[in-house]
Amino acid sequence: MQKCFKTHIETNFPFLINSPIALAVSGGIDSMVLLDLCVKSHLQCSVLHCNFQLRGLQSNQDQEFLKNQCEGYAVEFHTVNFHTKAYVKKAKISTQMGARELRYNWFREQKEQLGFAYLLTAHHADDNLETFLINLGRASGLEGLTGIPPINDYIVRPLLPFSRSEINRYAEEQNIAWREDSSNAQTKYIRNKYRHEIIPLIKQIKPDFLDSFTKSLQYLHQSNSIIKMAVAQQRAHLFVEKDHAIEISVAGLKALHPLEAYLFELFKPYGFKSEVELLQLLDTLSGKQLISDSHRLIRNRDHLLLTALKDSDADQIFTIPQHQKSIRYPIHLFIEQIEVKAPVSRNSVLVDKEKLKFPLILRKRRNGDYFCPFGMRGRKKLSKYFKDEKFSLIEKENQWLLCNGDDEIIWIIGQRADDRFKITDRTTEILKITSLHA
Incomplete structure (x- = not known):
């Protein structure tokens, strides 16, 4: 030996x-x-x-x-x-x-x-x-x-x-x-x-059972290698990286055969091991989700969204004092005072400085939030805006809000400004706020 x-x-x-x-x-x-x-x-x-x-x-x-x-x-x-x-x-x-x-x-x-x-x-x-x-x-x-x-x-x-x-x-x-x-x-x-x-x-x-079993293990290893290759190919095809999640086509999953075996192998690395629960998720309504020890799988219209579990920052608040020109965490914002009206894009907003109450606040959504969409009369619930814009649950959870010192929403960052803080003919001081990672 x-x-x-x-x-x-x-x-x-x-x-x-x-x-x-x-x-x-x-x-x-x-x-x-x-x-x-x-x-x-x-x-x-x-x-x-x-x-x-x-x-x-x-x-x-x-x-x-x-x-x-x-x-x-x-x-x-x-x-x-x-x-x-x-x-x-x-x-x-x-x-x-x-x-x-x-x-x-x-x-x-x-x-x-x-x-x-x-x-x-x-x-x-x-x-x-x-x-x-x-x-x-x-x-x-x-x-x-x-x-x-x-x-x-x-x-x-x-x-x-x-x-x-x-x-x-x-x-x-x-x-x-x-x-x-x-x-x-x-x-x-x-x-x-x-x-x-x-x-x-x-x-x-069967006295020689252990020898036969050892050979069978070798065959199983080889078969498993083939299966891993096939699963990896399907994962590369179906699992699409998005901003905050992996997006997976429900129709693409349903086209796989045998479906139960593919579901088990595709999602096992993320802690999901129940084919029954995965099958149910394919035929359920938007918003339903599965939670494993490490990940979350959410049904979002025609897709599943896969994200890693992380410590929630939903209740965190970040402040921006009056003379601070930029903030890098949790997102990168740059604030500058300009003399004349300048072009803006989805990632920037012009606001009337005199209407602001400092320090400004960065936070996530809360129940009951509303804002006055730029260019519109009246106010709108933030939840209704998210629904109209077809935000997924993950997108809602990851959306940062720039708020006034009294907690009124100034800007759904990278999305829509609030009409109450817009510049007018009477504006004397203009602030341009730019999101560098929106």
């Missing part, structure tokens, strides 16, 4: 040979074999160990055992003690999820502090099979059925081609010591149920 491992590294992970690496080692048989193989392959490695303090004395004995083993291997040993029970209670998550968060957060911290380039874990072929079966029961799509990736960012899993039986045999042949985690035998965890009850039965029925 050592020869195969060394060849595997040289062929598939040559970047590990001269790089400082760390190994995530629990003290169990899999990670102890990984440590032995890496040391005998002359890789520049150190060991990271997490003590989750979940098994009392056993956890501390694992830590002491591993410290002694690292001294024997002459590799650096780094460890941390977590108050896991308190963490999961506060976060209201499962013990397994909490331990995972603690573990990988610490790994990232150690990467910065120790300066290693890659972290190696001891996931192997049987772990891949367990993950496949778990994801199969979760309806996770093809991506979830392609197994554990050999490389994910800075994490590398060089034991994936090797089975649990090969690892056990190598440990026995090399007289490698390890610690047995008693929690691995508890079938209350779904992974352990597959490991101890279901997979042994499958292997009993």
